[in-house]
Amino acid sequence: MDFFAMGGYGAYVWSCYALTFVIVVFSHWRARLRHRRIYREIEVRLKALEDRE
Amino acid sequence: MWKWFHQLASPPHFYRISAILSPWLAVPGLVLIAYATWQGLFVVPMDYQQGDAFRIIYVHVPAAYLSLMAYMIMASAGAIGLIWRIKLSHAVAAAAAPIGAAFTFLALATGSIWGRPMWGTWWEWGDPRMMSELILLFLYFGYMALRSAIDDTAKADKASAVLALVGIVNVVIVHFSVEWWSSLHQGQTVFKRGTMDADMRLPLLMMIIGFTLLFGSMLLRRIRTEVLYRERRTRWVREMVLSPEGAA
Numbered sequence: 001m002d003f004f005a006m007g008g009y010g011a012y013v014w015s016c017y018a019l020t021f022v023i024v025v026f027s028h029w030r031a032r033l034r035h036r037r038i039y040r041e042i043e044v045r046l047k048a049l050e051d052r053e
Numbered sequence: 054m055w056k057w058f059h060q061l062a063s064p065p066h067f068y069r070i071s072a073i074l075s076p077w078l079a080v081p082g083l084v085l086i087a088y089a090t091w092q093g094l095f096v097v098p099m100d101y102q103q104g105d106a107f108r109i110i111y112v113h114v115p116a117a118y119l120s121l122m123a124y125m126i127m128a129s130a131g132a133i134g135l136i137w138r139i140k141l142s143h144a145v146a147a148a149a150a151p152i153g154a155a156f157t158f159l160a161l162a163t164g165s166i167w168g169r170p171m172w173g174t175w176w177e178w179g180d181p182r183m184m185s186e187l188i189l190l191f192l193y194f195g196y197m198a199l200r201s202a203i204d205d206t207a208k209a210d211k212a213s214a215v216l217a218l219v220g221i222v223n224v225v226i227v228h229f230s231v232e233w234w235s236s237l238h239q240g241q242t243v244f245k246r247g248t249m250d251a252d253m254r255l256p257l258l259m260m261i262i263g264f265t266l267l268f269g270s271m272l273l274r275r276i277r278t279e280v281l282y283r284e285r286r287t288r289w290v291r292e293m294v295l296s297p298e299g300a301a
Binding site: 003006007008009010012013015016017019020023024026027028030031032034035038039041042043045046047050 | 090094095099104105106108109112113116151152155156158159162163166167169170267271274275277278281282285290291294295
């Protein structure tokens with residue numbers, strides 16, 4: 001349990017590591033979402049064009 | 054070599070290669086980060102002055118380093134785009150901004166959390182290192198806001214590249230702030246001899262390399278998206294999207 005107490009600094013140390021994890025995952029997730037959205041928009045537009053032809 | 058670069062700058066080629074290359078940066082990066090985190094949290098002995106609180110250094114320094122590195126990539130890619138009119142370089146600049154903003158926020162937040170037990174304060178208005186890093190965050194926000202405010206991509210590229218170049222002044226200020234003025238923040242330690250024990254330094258170097266690799270992979274992914282958006286009316290995108298396999 002001493003590992004997690006970090007000599008009384010546990011809350012500070014662990015929150016920094018947790019925050020790092022959260023921000024990296026969040027950034028990755030946002031990037032993925034944006035890529036999918038843009039791809040889908042292009043797909044919808046091109047399929048609509050194709051149907052009209 | 055030059056031919057290889059030239060090919061890479063061609064959008065369809067880049068779109069294909071970046072998807073293959075990205076995990077080759079991310080996986081070694083994550084392995085290094087995992088190993089260095091374990092070392093930094095549990096193996097390295099605590100600091101004789103700061104106790105276990107010093108372990109925050111292993112996430113704070115890579116974040117701060119990448120906050121500046123992303124800015125320099127953003128500004129120099131913008132400059133290359135302005136001078137040589139390479140299409141891909143503006144996409145690089147646009148892709149670097151949100152990642153840079155994320156790491157700047159992380160550097161500020163972990164610095165603040167570290168400052169509370171060490172300096173007795175979360176934040177010190179007027180401290181040169183803290184203020185210049187906060188301005189860096191606002192520069193990223195301004196850069197992204199400027200981009201999204203201009204509909205014409207070519208105009209947005211030019212205007213934002215100029216903004217990024219002017220903002221380099223602030224990067225220089227962030228870097229030298231701890232030497233030029235008195236700051237709560239300690240001076241440069243990582244790359245100076247004799248300031249940090251080798252046992253403490255090695256995981257930090259691994260963290261920096263690991264996060265740089267991860268950053269590279271994140272950047273590649275975002276450039277890829279940027280390329281797709283910018284090339285949305287081209288034939289290769291049309292062929293790719295309408296192909297029966299329907300690549301992602």
